[in-house]
Amino acid sequence: MKYTTVIGLEVHSELKTKSKAFCSCSTEFGGAPNTHVCPVCLGMPGALPVLNRQVVEFAIRTGLALDCEIKKFNKFDRKNYFYPDLSKNYQISQFDKPICEQGHIDIEVDGNTKRIGITRIHMEEDAGKLVHSGATIKSSDSSAVDYNRAGVPLIEIVSEPDMRSSAEARAYLAKLKAILEYTDVSDCKMQEGSLRCDANISVMPEGSSEFGTRAEIKNLNSFRALERAIEYEVQRQIELIEDGGTVVQETRTWDDAKGMTLSMRSKEEAHDYRYFPEPDLVPVEIDDAWIARVKSELPELPAARKARLMKEKGLVDYDAENIVAVKAMAEYFDEAAKHTDDAKGIANWMLGDVSAYLNSENVTIEDFPIAPANLGEMVNLINKGVLSSKLAKKVFAEMLKTNKEPKVLVKELGLEQISDEGAIVKIVEETLAENPQSVADYKAGKDRALGFLVGQIMKKSRGKANPEMVNNLLKEKMR
Amino acid sequence: MKVTTKDVEYIAQLSRLTIPEGEMEKFTEQFNQILNYADILNKLDTTGIEPTANVLPLSNVLREDVAIEGVSQEVALANAPEAFEGGFKVPRVIE
The missing domain is CATH 1.10.10.410 (Arc Repressor Mutant, subunit A)
Structure with a gap:
């Protein structure tokens, strides 16, 4: 039998505020354990939370960038459960009145545009971090809890179950990440956990209109993990059904080393969160003026930037799409393009040798050793006939090591093309x-x-x- | 009787409380007394009234986004039954 895959993503993004959501502790990443803490985020009795204005501001900005409706009346709720990373034994979140509803993102896969719905965005606080004594959570006898991250503001962005393949899920996450970066609400560093993704995955017979039972996959810390986990989980569910079994609704964790999803049976069997309104926080009312102001301050978004690169710099669709996908890449491109008339040449190098370097060294464009001006200058030397494409590769390799100006390197290496x-x-x-x-x-x-x-x-x-x-x-x- | 001993057991489990064997009946009875008392409110007609989110006549109590130093690690861990490498040491989390 043929099956259709149904995927919905829940993305948690840490907001780039200076202080936590409900207390004034620093949100800085790293730092010795339990040094960015106070009675509020440690859950001491009697300590009272006060909401950070910037959290609401960032949530509104994200909602507008994702074409959501911004809800005027907001309240917070307590989500109750016991887990050691939660100091108060409840998480302050938004239950039935999220700040944003009904948005969407348009993705492109294999040349087709598809609209993925966004159900809701809500504000909440992050939990602390467990450092396990063993290699994995399952093999550890004890854990040490660090509450530096407890209370760091998050937004949770919940998609509709609109994706049908791992490629669509990847495209959605990439687009969402780009928008969060462009709006400057989050660092989106997946390796540091400031952008985290859970996937709800189910399969149903092709042509069916009723979704199958879903499993929620956690611990997806990279695009590759997301794709691999979806492919593994879909195969697991299909094999289970074909063998006469049934999929149970459960939470599973992705084990990247083993390349498989594993059932996570926590000691806490019941998922009964007993939500109720947070009595320590008063409602937040957002008026039209507030929304209008945030809207007027929205920065250029990826779609607009892509259109600009195509129109003003003459880039083709594919190149422009890939350049704008990461904000820092787009900024590098703009800077390099200031130094040459050949913007297409810059795009070719960035999507070719530059990307190859970033991938092989596993670094981001922020850590790329060649200054944008030098890449622009190198493209000029190629166009003037001073460098052949073969020699340009040598200069490029040398610039990676020294970041010297290409002109200087051409002399130092004796690489000038003889055109006399x-x-x-x-x-x-x-x-x-x-x-x-x-x-x-x-x-x-x-x-x-x-x-x-x-x-x-x-x-x-x-x-x-x-x-x-x-x-x-x-x-x-x-x- | 709205609440049964089974409900009380479940709530105790969610709350991480152990109710002594002999007191189960007493708790069940008291739970029901509380609920029956609260039931008086159900006699009021609340048609068209928005649920109350907070009893205070306030909204938009917000702080500016400024980071302030909190407490030291030593103070943070002062009441921890056990500490390990600057963290609160807790037993195995997953079965």
Whole structure:
């Protein structure tokens, strides 16, 4: 039987505030355990929360960027459960009145545009962090809890179950991440946990209108993990059904090393959160003026930036899409393009050699060693004929090590392409004199002899002779 | 009787409380007394009235986003039964 996959994503994003959501402790990442804490985030009896205005501001901004409706009346609720990373034994969240509802993101997969619905966005607080004594949570006898992260503001963005493949899920997450970066509400560092993704996955017989039972997969810390986990989980569910079994609704964790999802049976069996309104916080009312102000301050979003790159810089759709996908990439591009008229040349290098370097070194564009101005300058040298594409690769490799100006490197490495006619004529004449047989062959109509002679000349000039000039001069001399 | 001993057991489990065997009946009875008392409110007609989110006549009590130093690690861990490498040490989390 053929199956259809149904995927919905829940994305948690840490907001880029200076202080926590309900107390004034620093949100800075890292730091010795339990050094960004106070009675409020440690859950001491009698301590009272006060909401950070910037959290509401960021949530409104995100909602507007995702075309959501912003709800005017907001309240907070307590989600009650026991887990050691939760100091108060409840998480302050929004239950039935999320700040944003009914938004969407348009994604592109295989040239087709698809609209993925956003059900809701709500504000809540992050939990602390458990450091397990063993290698994994399952093999640990004890854990140490660090509450530095407890109370850091989060928004949870819940999608509709609109995605049908791992590629669509990836495209949605990439687009969402780009929008969160462009609006400057989050760092979106998946490896540091400031952007986290859970996937609700189910399968149903093709053509069916009733969704299958879903499993919720946690611990998806990278795009690759998301894709692999979806593919594994879909296969697991299909095999289970084909073998006559049934999928149970449960939470599973992705084990990246093993490449599989594992059932997470926590000691707390019942998921009965007993939500009730948080009595320590008063409602937040958002008026039209507030929404209008945030709207007027919205920065340029990826779709607008892509359109601008296509219109003003002449980039093709695919290149523009890939450049704007990461805000820092788009900024690098804009900076490099200031130094050359050949924006397409910059795009080619960025999506080619630059991306290859970033992938192989596993770093982001922020840590890329070549200054944008130097990449722009290198493209100019290629266009002026000073550097052949082969020599440009050498300069690029050297810039990665030294970040020196390309002009300086060309001199230092003695890589300047020889475009001086006198110098090339000299080498051509020498080569012709040394290879009378090839000259005769060429004159007898054997074109292969020309290739051989070009090769000899390039060897003599250590690859620096301008190949076009060499070709023309050779033909001229043997006429 | 609205609440049965089974409900009380469940709530005790969610709340991480142990109710002594002999007191189960007493708790069940008291739970029901409280609920019956609260039931008086159900006699009021609340048609068209928005549920109350907070009893205070206030809204938008907000702080500016300024970070202030909290307490030291030593103070934070002062009441921890056990500490390990600057963290609160807790027993195994998952079965």
